[in-house]
Amino acid sequence: MSELAQRQRLEDLFVAHAAAVRAYAARRVAPGDVDDVASEVFVVAWRRLDDMPDDALPWLLAVARRIVANRLRSSQRQSALRQRLGLERPQPSAVSMPDDALAEAMATLSRADREALILVAWDGLDHTRAAAVVGCSPRAFSMRVHRARGRLAAELARRDATFLDPMEAMR
Amino acid sequence: MTDLMDRLAEANPAREDQRPPIDDVWRKIAAEPAPAGRGAVRRRGAWVALMAAVAIPVVAVTVIALRAHRATTHRTQPVVTGGRRSRSTIDPAVQRAAQQGLGKRVGTVIVMNPRTGAIEAEAHGGTMRVGTLVPPGATFDVVTATAAIDSGRYGPQSRISGASPFGAGASQVRNNQDQSLGEVTLSDALTMSVNTVFARLGTQLGAGVLRNTMRAFRFYVAGFSGTPASGARAGGRLVPPTDRRVPLGPVAAGQSSLLVTPMMLVLEAAALGNNGWLALPSAAPRSGASPQFPVMPATTARTLRQMLRRVVAHGTATAADVPGLDVAGLTGTAAAGGANRHATVASFLGLAPAAHPRVAIAVVVIDPHGGYGGTVAAPIAARVLRHVLGGSR
Numbered sequence: 001m002s003e004l005a006q007r008q009r010l011e012d013l014f015v016a017h018a019a020a021v022r023a024y025a026a027r028r029v030a031p032g033d034v035d036d037v038a039s040e041v042f043v044v045a046w047r048r049l050d051d052m053p054d055d056a057l058p059w060l061l062a063v064a065r066r067i068v069a070n071r072l073r074s075s076q077r078q079s080a081l082r083q084r085l086g087l088e089r090p091q092p093s094a095v096s097m098p099d100d101a102l103a104e105a106m107a108t109l110s111r112a113d114r115e116a117l118i119l120v121a122w123d124g125l126d127h128t129r130a131a132a133v134v135g136c137s138p139r140a141f142s143m144r145v146h147r148a149r150g151r152l153a154a155e156l157a158r159r160d161a162t163f164l165d166p167m168e169a170m171r
Numbered sequence: 172m173t174d175l176m177d178r179l180a181e182a183n184p185a186r187e188d189q190r191p192p193i194d195d196v197w198r199k200i201a202a203e204p205a206p207a208g209r210g211a212v213r214r215r216g217a218w219v220a221l222m223a224a225v226a227i228p229v230v231a232v233t234v235i236a237l238r239a240h241r242a243t244t245h246r247t248q249p250v251v252t253g254g255r256r257s258r259s260t261i262d263p264a265v266q267r268a269a270q271q272g273l274g275k276r277v278g279t280v281i282v283m284n285p286r287t288g289a290i291e292a293e294a295h296g297g298t299m300r301v302g303t304l305v306p307p308g309a310t311f312d313v314v315t316a317t318a319a320i321d322s323g324r325y326g327p328q329s330r331i332s333g334a335s336p337f338g339a340g341a342s343q344v345r346n347n348q349d350q351s352l353g354e355v356t357l358s359d360a361l362t363m364s365v366n367t368v369f370a371r372l373g374t375q376l377g378a379g380v381l382r383n384t385m386r387a388f389r390f391y392v393a394g395f396s397g398t399p400a401s402g403a404r405a406g407g408r409l410v411p412p413t414d415r416r417v418p419l420g421p422v423a424a425g426q427s428s429l430l431v432t433p434m435m436l437v438l439e440a441a442a443l444g445n446n447g448w449l450a451l452p453s454a455a456p457r458s459g460a461s462p463q464f465p466v467m468p469a470t471t472a473r474t475l476r477q478m479l480r481r482v483v484a485h486g487t488a489t490a491a492d493v494p495g496l497d498v499a500g501l502t503g504t505a506a507a508g509g510a511n512r513h514a515t516v517a518s519f520l521g522l523a524p525a526a527h528p529r530v531a532i533a534v535v536v537i538d539p540h541g542g543y544g545g546t547v548a549a550p551i552a553a554r555v556l557r558h559v560l561g562g563s564r
Binding site: 010011014018019020021022023026027034035036038039040042043046099102103106117118120121122126127128132136137138139140142143144146147149150152153156 | 175176178179180181182183184185186187188189190191192193195196199200309346347348350352353355359362363364365485486487489490502504543545546549
């Protein structure tokens with residue numbers, strides 16, 4: 001591929017997927033870092049254009065996932081240091097949700113459970129593509145979603161007496 | 172629990188309405204080396220260039236040698252040669268789609284008309300042959316589910332424990348990544364491919380019931396129009412699950428030493444597609460009606476088709492979905508058991524359209540990279556089905 005064709009390819013990828021990648025980042029990092037994470041994803045895509053599968057979005061989100069994880073790790077290290085030095089209180093999660101009861105219930109789930117639910121509900125991926133993002137088999141992912149949904153429903157039922165999941169209620 | 176997922180989707184804090192500035196991307200890239208090729212080698216100095224000068228010819232020669240080897244030994248073999256085409260049920264366009272879908276992979280694609288048993292395409296790639304036996308993995312769940320529903324003791328909404336592991340020793344069955352589930356419905360278990368549910372079902376139904384259903388599907392029936400015997404292997408022979416050497420739980424979940432031909436997979440789909448009757452498969456045109464054998468009641472077949480539709484719409488087989496074609500199906504993944512420890516047998520059996528099937532399909536791929544039925548076999552099925560049904564409507 002000539003450099004011109006490569007540039008065209010990257011622009012095409014950007015047009016098709018940049019909004020989804022940015023939204024992915026916006027749900028996971030502080031507002032000031034969102035554009036930075038999203039553009040970083042396409043820099044990695046540029047470096048690895050040849051490795052890109054036909055269905056590019058799960059691949060791009062998997063890259064975004066690693067970048068977000070690296071940032072969280074380094075910011076956690078920093079804030080732990082700052083806390084030890086007495087400079088800063090622990091920050092609440094970077095992302096705020098309008099539904100308080102749901103946000104609290106989500107916070108009680110494990111990171112893997114929360115991620116599985118969010119990939120489906122917010123990033124709008126089916127189980128096969130979402131499994132490609134987290135790097136597990138589609139069926140392992142389906143089971144994770146199933147269990148996470150059950151735990152979230154149970155947690156909500158506990159916190160939020162007005163909410164009754166119809167499927168749970170039928171048991 | 173859809174309401175819960177809707178509520179969660181509603182709380183989405185960021186929608187896709189904004190892109191990052193692309194200038195940022197190009198600015199960051201400007202500080203990067205070129206992605207690949209000669210530019211990168213030049214920058215890393217003469218030492219790397221020297222290594223490349225040695226390595227590239229070696230790699231090139233190896234690739235050429237491997238290609239030549241594959242061309243002579245692993246050629247894709249159409250079952251029908253030019254001279255017989257006019258006297259065959261093989262549809263050249265469908266056959267071409269099947270072969271293109273398979274590409275250079277080691278595997279088999281079979282397309283059949285479930286009403287007549289007419290084989291419309293049969294493509295074999297690599298070392299796969301007509302009678303090659305492969306582990307069916309979770310595609311076998313459809314047989315166990317048929318036995319369960321046929322028994323009258325279970326329906327799609329029956330709840331069965333998905334706790335993992337189930338059983339002990341040689342008959343132990345685990346879920347994927349040993350995830351333990353609570354009670355799940357039979358339909359959900361099929362959708363998510365929950366091994367332990369089918370192992371439990373099999374042991375609750377008993378070996379006799381499972382064997383009868385397998386017999387009805389024409390497992391073990393050697394010579395069923397070219398279908399060799401399929402069944403559990405014990406002591407070097409293929410034996411029914413009533414043999415006491417065969418661990419029932421793993422067999423009911425498609426594990427253990429269970430082996431089938433790809434033709435068996437397409438027959439399973441075809442029996443569901445033909446309202447519970449199995450049409451004798453044949454690649455030779457028949458005058459008059461094709462012989463039909465009863466497998467299950469029509470209501471059972473319809474229920475199972477609806478369950479398989481859910482697997483494609485929401486489960487492990489979403490990659491087989493083709494909008495408008497109403498595809499139903501089931502995936503399976505099993506260890507290939509060869510020298511390559513990563514290699515898997517990725518399979519898919521399916522039907523379309525689910526309400527009134529006109530096509531039954533089986534895809535089996537031996538994947539050296541450890542791909543799954545849902546990621547390797549299902550997309551091939553989607554491609555072939557799009558070709559078969561997309562064009563004829």
